[in-house]
Amino acid sequence: MANHSKKRRWIWFVALMPVLGGAVFFSLKAIGTSSPKIDPDKIVRAERIDLARSVVATGKIEPVTKVEIKSKASGIIQSLPVNVGDYVRKGQVICELDKNDLLPRLREAQAALSVAEATLKSAQADYERYKVEASGPDVPFLKRDMERARKMFHDGLIAQNARDDAEKNYEMALNRQQSAIVNLGVARAAIAKAEAQRDQSKAVLARAEEDLRNATITSPIDGVVLSRDREIGDAVSSILVMGSGATLIMTLGNLDEVYVKGKVDEADIGKIWMGQPARIVVEPYKEEKFWGKVTKISPMGVEKENVTTFEVRVSISNESRKLRALMTANAEIILEERKGVIAVPEGAILYNKDKSTAVEIPDPTNEKGKRRVAVVTGISNGSRTQIVKGVSEGQQVILQ
16 A cells, blocks of 8 residues: 555656656746847836826017107207116106207297298288278368369469379379289288298298107107117118118017917817917026916918918017017917826837837736737827826836
8 A cells, every 4th residue: 555655656756856847847948048128218107197288389578569769850869768677667868969050040040030930010010001002091071172173263262283182192192002002912912921931930840840859759559678779870761751761769568467479280270269368488498487368369371381370479478578478488378287197208109000009017927028009099298198098097117
């Protein structure tokens, strides 16, 4: 009986020898061949974050209100009391031109107006005098005197020369009346001419006064001096004469409210609406976010290299005045935002031909040291992508 038991143990031992040998062989092989080592810098963890999908419009900071200062008068700059960066109030003097030529011209215009007004008064006085003479106030009296003299001469009461004198005086009065009537028309013409000369002198005086006022340039807005393009002693040309080619003296801008003008691809323009919130980042304040809203969407796109984009303007309140004109800014227009979602870097996502997605996770048991896991993705902000299914919070994934 004992021999039979020994024999059975021996048979089991012989049968297990190949299995034990194989296990030892593969164990030694596994020990001798380690999994490929993955660069620790390429291993990241899935995190729970707030994620937003957005469109970024890159552009320059511009003031909503910007004014180019040009002079209405021509002359030489005598004073520039403000400099770049200075804050100015509406009505404040920002430039003065030399008035040495303007003041004599003003006095000359004032004197010419005085002469014209005196000439007008003289013409008006002549008119009134001729008006009286034209009415012939003494003609009826002299006529009666002549008729009386003729009767008395006929009755032999006066001499002939007395009658002749009466007739002469009457004829002279009639001549004076006729002459006055003619002169009355001349006086009217003289008044009209004098009035025209007076009006012309007034216009010349008004222009001289305007030129003198225009020699003192004041700020049309509350704002900041963005640029000063001329210096004291420089000559400037009048915008009234040269139009848009007139000399630019300086540029002012109101920086209380600024905007970023950027371009948005046509694929995203339908997701943007007026008043849509946006986050703005500028180079000097990378860690600080400025908030704004969409205030303009171009109705017409611009095609370049077969890509159509639309201009979008994002306005920003700038009460702190940290934002300055022409700063480079990225306006992130928020299309969709989700709170507390699991996300991994975009560089960890693998895109398959069938449009499915996956990630790779470390796996020491795999001969490659990693394995692929299918995932379902959600929104992406370009740098991080939401993982809806397939990866849990804190799980390691490999950057490609």
